[in-house]
Amino acid sequence: MLKHLLASAIFTALCGAAMAETLEVPLVWLRHAEPERPVLSNLDPIPEDRGRAGAELGLADNLTTGKFLGQDYSLEIIEIAAEDDPLPDARAALGRSSFVVLDAPAATLLAIADLPEAQGAVLFNASSSDMSLRGADCRANLLHTKTSFAMQTDALMQFAQAKRWTDLVMITGNAPEDADFAAALTASAIKFGLEIAQTKPWIFDADMRRNAAQEVPLFTQDLADHDLLLVADVANDFARYIAYNAWEPRPIAGSEGLRPVSWAPVVEQWGAAQLHSRFSDLASRDMTPRDYAAWAAVRAVGEAVTRTNSADPATLRAYLLSDAFELAGFKGRPLSFRSWNGQLRQPIPLVTRAALVAQAPLEGFLHQRTELDTLGIDQPETTCTAFD
Amino acid sequence: MTYKPILLAIPLLATPAVADEMWISNEKDDTISVIDIETLEVVRTIEVGERPRGITFSKDYSVLYVCASDSDTVQVIDPESGEVLHELPSGEDPEQFVLHPDNRHLYIANEDDAITTVVDTETRTVVAQISVGIEPEGMAVSPDGTIAITTSETTNMAHWIDTETQELFANTLVDSRPRHAEFIKDGTELWVSAEIGGTISVFDVATQEEITKIDFAVDGVHPDRVQPVGFEMTAGDTHAFVALGPSNHVAVVNADTYEVEDYILVGRRVWHMDFNADRSLVFTTNGVSGDVTVIDVASREAIKSIKVGRFPWGAAFRPTDN
Structure with a gap:
């Protein structure tokens, strides 16, 4: 009920001010490349634009919504080679935008989150499933749209x-x-x-x-x-x-x-076929889990801007972590952020190469808050304290 | 069954009154199942284009329009013969549409293109294309024909189209993944269902202001799975029957108080529905279980499940007595 009152208030505010002036929302997608491991098979090359194409699709989605509301989004792309220091570019980017989607190894994510320039920003981990990032090493300014290993293995x-x-x-x-x-x-x-x-x-x-x-x-x-x-x-x-x-x-x-994956081409239900189709029109390939994580990060910002009509990072962070936030993620249930460690809670498809076998949470695994919290680190067991 | 030939032999019934029908589009079978409303059995299966979803009859029921989504066309079908008469240009991936009260213009949601296409069914030409939000789906036209609505699933809006100019004049936010829209109470209210948001937003049409939101709660089903999709009004617009998707229930909403009065268990992933002639029965399409549930409106009980094709999506009533 409260949620609806809040939404109505925002809605009324929007109607009044919608077209008055354009709200600018600059975003950054920053990749610090990881050294690639040689693998035996040549069948699954890693796409050059992995992650980036997802962010670009999220931008396109946001722009379409934004044009009806007087909200304008931009996306700056920064790619840094594995051997280079990512921090100078990250510093500069944080001077231009408070919303940075990161595709980087865990150590880089932490180094960027700890920059003085990043305090007060909203960063998104769209690449790492590392457990410590959701636990003892969590950061209040780092949200996670990539699923954690624990979410995936709990699903399995x-x-x-x-x-x-x-x-x-x-x-x-x-x-x-x-x-x-x-x-x-x-x-x-x-x-x-x-x-x-x-x-x-x-x-x-x-x-x-x-x-x-x-x-x-x-x-x-x-x-x-x-x-x-x-x-x-x-x-x-x-x-x-x-x-x-x-x-x-x-x-x-x-x-x-x-x-157990966060996303796969075999996920076709819940409107997912449309997301795949928009993605392949844009990138001429299948959408990978990292593309999905980057897309979700950009869309999460867009959804929060739509509902609050604000581009203020503190306002948006509070909204993202609130009960009011929900993202339609094409997995059959609304996605939302865990308030105790910033992880985007989401269903986990269990897939083979040719079909969706099941989607966790499976029936019968119950939870007092939401069944999605049967996947991954739950509030009572978290070692993250940065979100208190 | 065995009595039928005898009845038919009676001269007075030489041209027997054929029962009314319910037409069901089967998204994953590329067919339409035709249900006889008297016997509640499938009497015909008609092959149509790829991935049929939205279906609607012309106002005089002389032709059926079918969104053949993956064929990128709207097919016009003779309901007597089941033959495809011709196809209409529809824009890409037509999902859902609505026929204007003028019985001539179809307003079509092009799901993959973020466009609403307006087609003149007489000249068979596109008369306008209107840019809307991402994944347009729900379509409605006001009873007086002046306003058309497109809802966009990813943009989460109802887009208000002036049918005179074919331009947007308002865009109103609703909850996540709006699926279906209907003008009710003589066009004074617009209702929009939001699948992921789990609500129906009620708008005052004159001001485009939101009046209220209707919430749903099914015992023993997590709120995330209670997902309103298609809905239709009973006679006099007193109650709405609302399909709640994967919760496998239909809600009965009092349209005056906006309170939910009942939940009725139906088949799996209930999607759209339509009523019979006197609105005493409602037929729901249940995508996952591949059947249609028949609900008695007065008693609010499911009285029969009818097996149809794979992934039934839309339902359209066809009277045959007139």
Whole structure:
């Protein structure tokens, strides 16, 4: 009810002042490139404009709405090479805009969030699933539209629990992010009453494109009995070669097989087909999770500006973190930000390459606030204190 | 069934009165299912263009208009033969439309193009294209024909079009993902449903000011899943029947008090609906379960589910007695 009164008040204000003068809302999309990991397969090249195209689509969406309300948006694109220091450019950008969408590794996100120029700004993490950014290392000026590893792995474990696939084993890659993903899988298994009986690190450096049929059966032969084989290999370097080559005929999940993701071309319901279609018109390719995160960040700013008719970062941050904010994210439920760590709460599609298998939160996983909070770090367990 | 031939043999009934029909567009089957309202059974299945969604009859019911979204056209169909008579230029990806009271102009929402296209069904030409918000969907025309409405799903607005000039004269914000709009009470009120926002906004048409918002709450269903989409008014506009999407319920709203009086369990992902001739029955399309629920308006009870094609979307009533 309060929400409606507030919305009505804003609405009335808008009617009065709508066309009077143009409200300028400058945004920045800034990428600090990550050194790319070499992977065996050539099938999934990383698009040059990954993330950026999502931000550009968000801008186009905002502009269309803005033209009816006298609100004008702009998007400055800044791309910084992996070996270069991102801070000088970030400082300069924060002088021009208080709304910066970041596509960068966790360390860069923190360094930018800690800049004096960033205090009072609203930054968006549209790239990192790192758990510490939502926990002990959280920053009050850094919101997260990218899903955390825990949200994704909770989604997968809900599915395993619903299927009564209680015996799990895991193969883990050697990259630091693989370890983070594996840790999240392990924690989620415990959260939903499952157990990963055995974890085995991937040891091969041979080209599995030729050797998988010989090597993988032997490698997996001594795994404990299991219902589901988990693979933690975020870059999908070797996970794709495990399928159908393992010793036991069991489904695989994690980085290959059934994958918990924030976005995928196979998500077609809830109007998602329209978002895909607008995106592919713009970028001539499929929309990746990072594109989705960047799109959501730009749209979140747009939605908050629309509803408050303000471009003041403090006003918009307060609105974004309030109960009144909701973003139509093409996943069947309104998206909103967690007030305790700035994470955009959202459903997690569980997908194969060809179809949506299920979407978490799954039926039966209940929560006193919203079922979306069964995914990821919940308020009672957060170690983030910056949002108090 | 076995009695029918005997009845037909009676000379007085040589041309028997065919029962009224409910026409249902099946989005994922590229067909229309025709339901006999007497027997509540599907009596015909008609093949149409790709991804049929919005359907409506001409005012005299002589032709049916179908938005064949993926064929990028509006098809004009002879309801007797089921044949496609011709196609109308519609702009890209027509989703939903409304026929102007002049029985001549179709106002079409082009979902992928952020455009409302106005088509003259007689000359078969586009007479205007109006830029609106992203993903236009809900369409309505006031009973006097002076105002057309387009709602845009991502821009979250109702766009008010002056049908004289074919230009926008007002844009009003509503909650997230507006889906459907209707003028009611002789065109004095405009109702707009917002799927993700979970509300219906009620506007005073004279001032375009919001009068109130209607909220919905279904026992045992999280508010996020209570998503109002299509709605239609009972006789005299006293009550609205509102499809609540994935909550699998239809709400009955008192149009004077704006209070919800009842929730009726129907099939899965209930989307649009239409009434029979005397508005004693309402037929809802349930996309996910692939069926149509028939609700008795007086008792507010679902009386039958009728299997139709895949992903039923729109419903349009066709009288056959006149």
